Amino acid sequence: MPRTLASTVPGYPRIGPDRELKRALEAYWAGESGRDELDAAARAERERTWRRLAALGLDAVPSNTFSLYDQVLDAVVLAGAVPPRFASLGLDGLGTYFAMARGAGGAGGVAPLELTKWFDTNYHYLVPEIGPATRFHLDPAKPVNEYREARALGLETRPVLLGPASLLLLSKPVSGAPSGFEPLDRLDDLVAVYALLLTTLAAEGVEWVQLDEPAYVADRTADELEALRRVYERLGGLAERPSILVSAYFGSLGDALPVLASSPVEAIGLDLVAGGLPVGDVPGLAGKTVVAGVVDGRNVWRTDLDAALATLRAVESLAGAVAVGTSCSLLHVPYDLDAETALDPQLRSWLAFADQKVAEVVTLAAALRGEDRSAEFDEARAALAGRAAAPSVVDDGVRSRLAGLGPGDTRRGPYAERAAAQRDRLGLPPLPTTTIGSFPQTGDIRRARAAFRAGKLDRAEYTARMRAEIERVIRLQERLGLDVLVHGEPERNDMVQYFAEHLAGFVTTEHGWVQSYGSRCVRPPILYGDVSRPAPITVEWATYAQSLTERPVKGMLTGPVTILAWSFVRDDQPLGDTARQVALAIRDETVDLEAAGVGIVQVDEPALRELLPLRVADRAAYLEWSVTAFQLATSGVADTTQVHTHLCYSEFGDVVAAIDGLDADVTSIEAARSRMEIVPDVAASGFDRGIGPGVYDIHSPRVPGTDEVEALLRRALADIPGDRLWVNPDCGLKTRTYEQVEPALTALVAAAARVR
Ligand SMILES: Nc1nc2c(c(=O)[nH]1)N[C@@H](CNc1ccc(C(=O)N[C@@H](CCC(=O)N[C@@H](CCC(=O)N[C@@H](CCC(=O)O)C(=O)O)C(=O)O)C(=O)O)cc1)CN2
Ligand code: MET
Numbered sequence: 001m002p003r004t005l006a007s008t009v010p011g012y013p014r015i016g017p018d019r020e021l022k023r024a025l026e027a028y029w030a031g032e033s034g035r036d037e038l039d040a041a042a043r044a045e046r047e048r049t050w051r052r053l054a055a056l057g058l059d060a061v062p063s064n065t066f067s068l069y070d071q072v073l074d075a076v077v078l079a080g081a082v083p084p085r086f087a088s089l090g091l092d093g094l095g096t097y098f099a100m101a102r103g104a105g106g107a108g109g110v111a112p113l114e115l116t117k118w119f120d121t122n123y124h125y126l127v128p129e130i131g132p133a134t135r136f137h138l139d140p141a142k143p144v145n146e147y148r149e150a151r152a153l154g155l156e157t158r159p160v161l162l163g164p165a166s167l168l169l170l171s172k173p174v175s176g177a178p179s180g181f182e183p184l185d186r187l188d189d190l191v192a193v194y195a196l197l198l199t200t201l202a203a204e205g206v207e208w209v210q211l212d213e214p215a216y217v218a219d220r221t222a223d224e225l226e227a228l229r230r231v232y233e234r235l236g237g238l239a240e241r242p243s244i245l246v247s248a249y250f251g252s253l254g255d256a257l258p259v260l261a262s263s264p265v266e267a268i269g270l271d272l273v274a275g276g277l278p279v280g281d282v283p284g285l286a287g288k289t290v291v292a293g294v295v296d297g298r299n300v301w302r303t304d305l306d307a308a309l310a311t312l313r314a315v316e317s318l319a320g321a322v323a324v325g326t327s328c329s330l331l332h333v334p335y336d337l338d339a340e341t342a343l344d345p346q347l348r349s350w351l352a353f354a355d356q357k358v359a360e361v362v363t364l365a366a367a368l369r370g371e372d373r374s375a376e377f378d379e380a381r382a383a384l385a386g387r388a389a390a391p392s393v394v395d396d397g398v399r400s401r402l403a404g405l406g407p408g409d410t411r412r413g414p415y416a417e418r419a420a421a422q423r424d425r426l427g428l429p430p431l432p433t434t435t436i437g438s439f440p441q442t443g444d445i446r447r448a449r450a451a452f453r454a455g456k457l458d459r460a461e462y463t464a465r466m467r468a469e470i471e472r473v474i475r476l477q478e479r480l481g482l483d484v485l486v487h488g489e490p491e492r493n494d495m496v497q498y499f500a501e502h503l504a505g506f507v508t509t510e511h512g513w514v515q516s517y518g519s520r521c522v523r524p525p526i527l528y529g530d531v532s533r534p535a536p537i538t539v540e541w542a543t544y545a546q547s548l549t550e551r552p553v554k555g556m557l558t559g560p561v562t563i564l565a566w567s568f569v570r571d572d573q574p575l576g577d578t579a580r581q582v583a584l585a586i587r588d589e590t591v592d593l594e595a596a597g598v599g600i601v602q603v604d605e606p607a608l609r610e611l612l613p614l615r616v617a618d619r620a621a622y623l624e625w626s627v628t629a630f631q632l633a634t635s636g637v638a639d640t641t642q643v644h645t646h647l648c649y650s651e652f653g654d655v656v657a658a659i660d661g662l663d664a665d666v667t668s669i670e671a672a673r674s675r676m677e678i679v680p681d682v683a684a685s686g687f688d689r690g691i692g693p694g695v696y697d698i699h700s701p702r703v704p705g706t707d708e709v710e711a712l713l714r715r716a717l718a719d720i721p722g723d724r725l726w727v728n729p730d731c732g733l734k735t736r737t738y739e740q741v742e743p744a745l746t747a748l749v750a751a752a753a754r755v756r
């Protein structure tokens with residue numbers, strides 16, 4: 001009889017509490033350390049995780065939640081679905097793995113797998129490429145070795161894997177696949193590999209396995225639901241297999257729940273934070289264990305234990321058995337609140353990071369069993385009551401300002417008049433050249449910031465160094481011949497954290513790192529109260545940059561939707577209300593930039609697409625508040641001020657109408673990697689303002705040549721009139737080096753000149 005799940009989590013952070021894995025990876029990639037050191041760092045992180053979860057009292061500890069880069073890439077390796085361009089490099093396993101993640105051979109070499117957003121989170125996964133000829137075969141080494149590793153430490157674990165249906169639904173067809181081919185067409189072949197995997201795991205002595213099927217919290221066709229049914233009929237029917245937990249998160253399973261409930265699997269993991277309780281009678285559910293995700297894995301607020309316990313009791317009446325879990329993997333939150341010694345103690349009492357959430361899960365499971373946990377419940381009640389009553393959360397000034405807004409506060413004058421006024425003021429050539437904002441964040445810049453933070457560099461010296469950098473970047477842009485310049489953003493640690501550090505209503509953390517992709521991390525700020533802008537943030541940097549040059553300098557701000565998307569946001573009021581507060585703060589900044597003589601202001605919204613709800617039915621409401629927030633942030637300026645926005649990291653088909661609604665004078669948009677595929681869609685939507693489809697893929701170290709950029713521009717001109725086309729890279733240059741950026745921008749300027 002398999003042991004019970006009782007309390008568990010679907011996943012846990014893996015970059016290391018002090019970013020140990022990040023450092024080990026980057027040292028390995030740089031050739032500064034060898035395979036042994038990387039393996040040791042990886043093993044240390046796994047051991048630390050298992051021991052920690054067991055020490056916190058978790059009944060069912062997961063394994064295979066670790067990854068050297070990405071869990072979807074791990075599933076590609078597991079299934080043997082390595083695309084031929086990597087397999088043919090002749091590298092060993094690890095070399096092939098990193099080639100898929102990062103490319104190989106530099107310029108002219110092999111392009112990595114595409115990186116894209118993991119559902120509506122700020123985590124990015126590598127997109128598998130599946131074709132009719134993909135030869136699946138089982139490579140069970142990783143889950144098996146990790147299981148053995150944990151068992152050698154005396155711990156029985158549950159291997160966690162991406163499920164086969166979601167793996168294919170998250171894949172794209174290999175280039176050159178016959179039209180009409182879908183990765184899901186290969187389901188039966190892939191399931192055969194998973195069947196062999198489950199048999200292998202059973203032979204190892206594995207009692208439970210977790211297969212994640214998050215793709216089923218989005219709208220799915222009847223065929224896709226049927227695919228899910230086939231997978232779990234087949235796997236559930238195996239003679240020798242572990243008990244199966246199918247886990248889905250980031251929403252509710254909807255029509256997929258009855259499919260799983262009537263399949264032979266033993267347990268189903270539900271996200272009861274993003275999704276609700278199952279409604280109505282779900283046939284078969286009474287025979288399953290439900291792992292009830294009642295502790296939010298996506299946010300950092302302490303759980304309302306009373307409400308969570310009530311939810312668990314409601315699930316008890318629907319399911320055969322109830323286990324307690326987090327709503328999703330804890331990958332999306334920092335490790336441990338105890339590391340944040342500088343946070344205000346009252347605010348701290350409202351929060352829970354990964355380890356505190358695990359403790360909440362354990363507490364709830366004990367309470368559900370009838371154990372007395374009144375001390376923990378009392379503490380949680382007191383913290384929640386304190387938060388609800390805290391004066392620091394409410395700012396009456398902000399509230400009355402919002403209440404006083406009318407429709408006129410979100411609208412600018414007619415575009416034709418704005419365009420004429422801006423033409424007169426700016427006098428730009430056709431096909432103006434510009435960049436997206438950031439220039440390379442060099443080691444010198446980051447070290448200066450670290451020294452400033454540590455008190456080893458005073459503010460005057462720090463400011464002087466940043467100004468020197470700005471001057472260097474301005475001179476470089478003049479030399480390259482760009483038309484609209486930027487200050488380069490050297491003073492920003494991150495485009496969201498930097499603003500959060502200067503706004504009321506936010507706190508930032510010291511150690512709260514969360515993996516964004518590979519070794520790259522962010523420290524999402526915590527938005528806990530009403531937001532306002534006590535003083536101008538960017539005006540001095542922007543006006544300093546403008547004072548150095550005759551050419552227009554574009555002010556650079558992050559938009560309200562992106563600030564929300566990349567922060568941990570309060571859960572005690574509608575997101576739209578919070579968005580409007582942030583929008584007002586950014587509006588204040590745009591107005592001050594204008595007053596200081598800055599004629600162009602860019603408000604970045606790279607996360608506009610990311611927050612789009614997974615279910616179509618929820619999208620209209622989201623687009624309404626998000627577009628309004630952007631308009632509120634940008635409509636306080638005169639017709640003569642040119643408002644730009646920038647979008648990236650997404651497929652834009654779903655938000656083309658929203659792009660129009662933003663009403664920016666100029667929109668720059670990622671397009672180089674997809675060879676301008678977005679351009680006809682934007683044109684067809686009737687969008688009639690300035691547009692800069694990116695002509696330089698900044699996510700790759702590759703440097704494009706003039707001919708290549710020229711070809712992209714000519715392709716764009718097929719759909720966009722020359723007086724509306726801008727010439728710019730796909731995104732900011734902060735992750736690139738000057739050796740790459742200078743020749744690439746040289747090519748960009750030269751190509752624009754030729755096409756003019
Ligand atoms: N929030 C956010 N989300 C985003 C993006 C984004 O720009 N911001 N872009 C997209 C892709 N995601 C990305 C996420 C992170 C990074 C990135 O480069 N992160 C840096 C950290 C950036 C940062 O916060 N830098 C700080 C702290 C840097 C640091 O680690 N300093 C060292 C010391 C300095 C040194 O010796 O280098 C330390 O603290 O140990 C600073 O510059 O001040 C990293 O992981 O290395 C890039 C893209 C989507 N989501
Ligand atoms: C992820 S969008 C980045 C926009 C920002 N202005 C930059 O150039 O870095």
Ligand SMILES: [Zn+2]
Pocket residue numbers: 436606646647648649730731732
């Ligand atoms: Zn971008």
